[in-house]
Amino acid sequence: MTTINGYEQSDREQxxxxxxxxxxxxEAKKIIPKGGFGYISGGSEDEWTLRENTKAFNHVQIVPRALTEMEHPTTETTVFGIKLKTPIMMAPAAAQGLAHSRGEEATAxxxxxxGGLMAQSTYSSTSIAATAAAGKGAPQFFQLYMSKDWDFNRSLLDEAVKAGAKGIILTVDATVDGYREAxxxxxxxxxxxxxxLAKFSEGDGKGKGIMEIYAAAAQKIGPDDVRKIAEYTNLPVIVKGIxxxxxxxxxIxxxxxxxxxxxxxxxxxNGGPAAFDVLHEVAQAVDHQVPVIFDSGVRRGSHVFKxxxxxxxxVALARPIIYGLALGGAQGVASVVNHLNDELKIDMQLAGTKTIADVKQAKLIRH
Structure with missing residues (x-):
């Protein structure tokens, strides 16, 4: 364990x-301190929507296929012009130093x-440059929580461009913080x-509460902000929270x-729909004009398939990867992604889908 400001961080690497x-x-709850674990695992209010996120995958079923003479499915894909070994990516989750001493560097x-894609949060424990370096050239996105201070936004975007980010994820569903009871x-x-945040913080940047951090966040975000960031960075802007x-x-x-x-x-x-329940309608409206990323509630290979x-x-996820980070560092993160990928390949084989493009055409039964 590493101790910082009285907080014990995992040093595991396995x-x-x-x-x-x-x-x-x-398993992760046993080694992540109570406050940190509550922040990572918790949802808003009575966590109804959090629970529904995973339950919603049962609202559709995968139609099995046989006699397809198909074997050895592959999960390789290309999105945003980026070649990936898997369609599974890390969602941009804050403060991963709560789970491990190396934080986002180990996750990257x-x-x-x-062979997955890393996304780093504005509120990460490690710097944009350090996280990029840890990935050793592997593709990464940077996620921006817009601040009321455009100088702050510009500084982060400059660093992301310099670090080689392949895209900017603009989060638009967190203009205020959810009511998180934990x-x-x-x-x-x-x-x-x-x-x-450290270079813009008074003092040493530690000890901030969630409400203090969100108080500095922009609460008025609109289409012009998307245009502004796209023009400033000349990178793809992916709008998160749709x-x-x-x-x-x-x-778009x-x-x-x-x-x-x-x-x-x-x-x-809380009380909003499970993300999976709105995915189909949103994807139909997008109609392949731009790529669609999805997260919230993903825990199984079949969820990725669906x-x-x-x-x-x-398809992105965060909590299970962060638990893997706490339990095994970078190797733990890779173990989580590889396990999910293995489950996905089994589902692909049984559904008669050899490629990710085939999966996108797979037949589902909807209820």
């Missing part, structure tokens, strides 16, 4: 023997090992400085080159 991803949560290293009960304050066809088309009209369907893992509007068959081009 491959994991994974039965399934849901089982990782209980593990994603690179597994953080209130635990009186949680971030014990570890956030590298991207749950309606109307917002997807607004974003403003120049978005990617739509990211997500309800923030059930951490924002999301792809329902209109997604990339």
């Amino acid at each position: 491959k994991l023997n994974i039965l399934n991803l849901p089982a990782l949560e209980a 290293e593990g994603l690179a090992q597994a 953080d209130i009960i635990n009186q949680f304050q971030f014990p570890i400085p956030m590298a991207n 749950e309606s066809a109307e917002d997807a088309l607004l974003a 009209g403003a120049g978005a080159q990617g739509i990211y369907v997500s309800n923030h893992g059930g951490r924002q509007l 999301a792809l068959a329902n209109g997604a081009d990339l």
